[in-house]
Amino acid sequence: MNKHFILFTVLSLLAQTGYCSDMWTIYHQDDYVAMACKAALEGNAAWCAGTVKGYKCACKNQAELGSWMNCIYQETFENNVGVENRVIGLCASSNKTYTNDDLRQIYQNATNYMVDVSKDDTFNKTQPISYPITDSKKVHKTYLGYYHGYYNRWGNISTSHWLGIASLSMWGALVVISGALHWLGVLVPSLKKKLTGPLFNGYRKNISLAPTFKKHHINPVQSLFAAGYIPTRFESIAIAIHFLYSILACAIIGYNYYHGDKVFKTRMAGVARYYGDRSIIVSVYQVPLVFLFAGRNNFMQWITGWSYSRFVTFHKWLSRMLVLEILIHSLAFTAQSVAIGKLQSRLHEDFYRYGIVATICSCLAMVLAMYTIRRYAYECFLVVHIILIAMFTWTAYLHALDQEYQKYFWACIAIWCFDTVVRMARIVYCGLIRKARATFLVEENTIKLTIPVPSYVKTYPGAHCFIYFLTPSTFWQSHPFTVVKSITDEGHIHMYCKVKEGITKALLKKFQASEGSSVDVKVLVEGVYGSQSPYHHYDKAVLIAGGNGISGPFSHALKLATTDVKTETKLYWQVREYSVLNWFGEELMQLKNTKVQPIIYVSNPSSSLSEVHNGSLSSSGEHSDSSSGHEGKEEYAGGEKTKESLVNKFDFIEFHSGRMNVSEVVAQEIQESVGSVAFGACAHPDMTDEVRVAVKNNLNGSNKRVDYFEEMESW
Structure with a gap:
């Protein structure tokens, strides 16, 4: 789009x-005078029978019009062009046309017949009259009430x-x-x-x-x-x-409220x-x-x-x-x-x-x-x-x-x-109904979606799509997931969905009812959304991930690894067990012999091969189907030997036991950098917040440009 x-x-x-915003009428001083005089006169006298609304009577009855102009001139000054123009405009809405000279002539004529009704004890303000009236004290007081009102x-x-x-x-x-x-x-x-x-x-x-x-x-x-x-x-x-x-x-x-407001x-x-x-x-x-x-x-x-x-x-x-x-x-x-x-x-x-x-x-x-x-x-x-x-x-x-x-x-x-x-156009752009393969990653409590998309759909680091799972109870929902371009399946994308409530839990139940390691589900893909953080403009990029939050940071790291930029790149990943290499090993292999330094912290390093492998990592480091999984088990069977073989296979990765100290990592990377540093984080919310705070706390101690890009969104 x-x-x-x-x-x-x-x-x-x-x-x-x-x-x-231009649809309301803006009133000015002249408007208030014109409207208030007309209302004050009609509140104290009547020239037309029945209830008077609008300006038809005031503009067509010469006696009332003369009284109206008399009130205007007495409350302001004679021949007030501004208020005269407002009267002309008001009368035009009642299909009566006047000029300024017309109004002045009507006023001059009315002065010859003016009656001060305050001195007439027989005057009844509800009975129509045929003569102009002058501005008595009562009319003036009423005028002030309407003017301020x-x-x-x-x-x-x-x-x-x-x-x-x-x-x-x-x-x-x-x-x-x-x-x-x-x-x-x-x-x-x-x-x-x-x-x-x-x-x-x-x-x-x-x-x-x-x-x-x-x-x-x-x-x-x-x-x-x-x-x-x-x-x-x-x-x-x-x-x-x-x-x-x-x-x-x-x-x-x-x-402001005026006491006496009419x-x-x-x-x-x-x-x-x-x-x-x-x-x-x-x-x-x-x-x-x-x-x-x-x-x-x-x-x-x-x-x-x-x-x-x-x-x-x-x-x-x-x-x-x-x-x-x-x-x-x-x-x-x-x-x-x-x-x-x-x-x-x-x-x-x-x-x-x-x-x-x-x-x-x-x-x-x-x-x-x-x-x-x-x-x-x-x-x-x-x-x-x-x-x-x-x-x-x-x-x-x-x-x-x-x-x-x-x-x-x-x-x-x-x-x-x-x-x-x-949004509908983006769904059409991504190929409408897609048949996705969903695989359950037990150790990470995560569902991996593999979705075919048209060849013209281009993904990029930091991109995400909204997925509609086409089931009777969820087809109208959409959920955002980070996109990773598939390494082995041309024209496919991967998404990693943490099992929580709602649709992911429903998919988990579908896995439990199935005998296979994966199930097919029909989806709509709405995308691609998001922007790419500019790590390539910095001397060093430090990408920090946790669990299945690896998708975004890895995509950025791979982009930096395959692009002609001089950015020193480190990819930190906090995981629970070595088993993550089963479902993300093929992606990590793309970083071998590149300038990207992957560093993995394993919080449960005592996991053995049988716990690690789960029958999905082949000798080539690629995901295989369920039939080839047994070969992988035979190759790597056995406790410590498994771990040694695994570490040897991924010898380009720096492994650490225990949890990552985010504050120390951030401080060290800033100190060791020869120039500007950009940090990016997508992990458990608590860990992501730790990265933000660590970057903030280390700004004062550095004369280098240090920036932070949050690769995780929540709302």
């Missing part, structure tokens, strides 16, 4: 949000839009700045190496590389009070700024309406951003170089704040409905009921997306989340229809549809 096409398309979708109401609407635009602009600025820095590093890598020293290292140590708290980031916390992934400190700062801004925008900035006659009615308008207008600018951040085909990934997991983090936290703003809107309008005595009548109106449903859907979507539910009941979460978000979008659209805010939700729908279409 062409990245430039995706960029152009999504920018077009976002432009719709910008178009929506309109100013507060419509001024709040405009302020809300500008605050919403500013919120969107802040995220846009962050993306642009991050994108500029990212592409500067890509296009001018030598410049990045020079950005060292106390200032740059201090920023990276305390902000860009640091976890929010002591250690946790990839490894989720699970406590009595909270559970889930903790953002990095950079992410937390961005989220905190947005949160503080939302509090200021929705609850503090720009509110638009909202009680303080509760006015203030509740102001809070209700402000919170929802600010939020509608954020809704398209929430949808965009959740998409897999988010063009901002290409601009910024940020991982998908970072955008999902922003999506989750912006969504939570969005729900709070929706709640403020709902509670405020409930209070306002009570204050003006319209709660019962509004409950029977469609727009109000749609708003209630939208609020409930958004709250349920937030609550049911909590980490515990996602982890232990992901399938239920996914179905319910999609349904709730679809219902929220639909009902919020209908709720906003009469207020002309529906266009913001069209932007959301467009983004969602675009992402879905591109």
